[in-house]
Amino acid sequence: MLDRQAGENGLQRARQQVVFDVSRRYMQVLLDQELLRIAQENLGSQKELLLQIEGFVDAGLRTLSDLYNQQAEVARVESIVLDAELALANDRWLLGEYLQLEKGKVPHLEPVDFSSKAGISPELNLGYWTDQALTARKDLLQAELLENSYKKDFQAVKAMLYPRINGFYNYGTFYTSLDSRAIKSQLLDIYPQNTFGLSLSIPIFNGFLTRVDMARSKMTYQNQILRREALDRKVHQEVVLAYQTYLNAVKKSENSKVRLLAAQEAQKAVAERFRLGLSNFVDLATANQTLVNAEADLAQATYTLYFQEVWVKFALGTLEV
Known part of the structure; x- marks a missing residue:
């Protein structure tokens, strides 16, 4: 009976693991799509800037070095787009393989609605999360049931000596x-x-079979105690990591929004100064790169924060399947 209950808990945890893995891969593909979009928009902006610089050079307002630098920048951004396309294709194939889709088929995912995410209250303390995990984690319940089962087996074998x-x-x-x-x-x-x-x-003499069985059963029971204790530590570590990562994700999301607004304003100012001939190409390239990095960081922070609820529920053992 205990073995059956342990197996049912193990199966439930395995289902949660599948949901967690699919969610993680799903969000990675969506992030790859967003990063590819940012890279493609940047490439379009750099090509437009190249046309502007060509006009400035023809009018004698800019030097050929600015033109060559912008041509090199366009080539660099094109390489970034190619890398983003490859990363998206690779992660999409990995998701399809995990879902065991038919040969040649790749998943096309629906975007997520970030506004529908309720979020997790950061006021919940770590102790509350840990207590919840100790009572809800199916793998921990499985380990405890197996420990009780092996204990009863050991007691039954030991009773054969009397x-x-x-x-x-x-x-x-x-x-x-x-x-x-x-x-x-x-x-x-x-x-x-x-x-x-x-x-x-x-019992007088049975070839020491009972003692051998008792030693084997005792070893199995003690090993299960060690596995359960190790799992206790692992659960605590996973909850602490999920808690800290969630708080960091919230802060990174807020910081990324501030950084993006600042980068947008800085890029506009530098671009205008460049158009008027008051800034050089290096300043403009730096401002453009800072803006692109800020957009990518915000995308990373947004998707990471969105996925954190799944991670937290998985660590607590409350993830619905």
């Missing part, structure tokens, strides 16, 4: 056609037999 006394009682009757008396009389009055007694079994 004398055993058994009481028994048997009742039997029968009917025969050779007897002319009534069937009811034969069954109830003539042939009923009652047997009862006691049996005493004293």
Whole structure:
């Protein structure tokens, strides 16, 4: 019975693991799509800037070095787009492989609605999360049930070393056609037999098989204790990591928004100064790169924060399947 309950808990945890793995791969593909979009938009902006610089050079407002630098920048951004496309294709194939899709088929995912995410209250303390995990984690419940099961097995094997006394009682009757008396009389009055007694079994020598079985059972029980204790530590570490990562994700999301706004304003100012001939190409390239990095960091922070609820529920053992 305990083994069956342990198996059911193990199966439930395995299902949670599948949901967690699919969610993680799903969010990675969505992030790759967003990073590819940012890279493609940046490439379009750099190509437009290249056309502007060509016009400035023809008008004598910019030098050929600015033109060559921008051509190199366009080539660099094109390489980034190619890398982003490759990363998206690779992660999409990995998700399809995990989902065991048919050969040649890749998943096309629906975007997520970030506004529908309820979020997790950061005021919840770490102790509350840890207590919840200790009672909800199916793998921990499985380990505890197996420990109790192995303990009972060890006690049962150990009991074989001691004398055993058994009481028994048997009742039997029968009917025969050779007897002319009534069937009811034969069954109830003539042939009923009652047997009862006691049996005493004293183990003397069985080739030390009982002691070998007891040693093996004891080792299995003690090993399970060690596995359960190790799992206790692992659960605590996973909860602490999920808690800290969630708080960091919230802060990174807020910081990324501030950074993006600042980068947008800085890029606009530098681009205008460059158009007026008051800034050089290096300043403009730096401002553009800072803006692209800020957009990518915000995308990373946004998707990471969105996925954190799944991670936290998985660590706590409350992830729905």
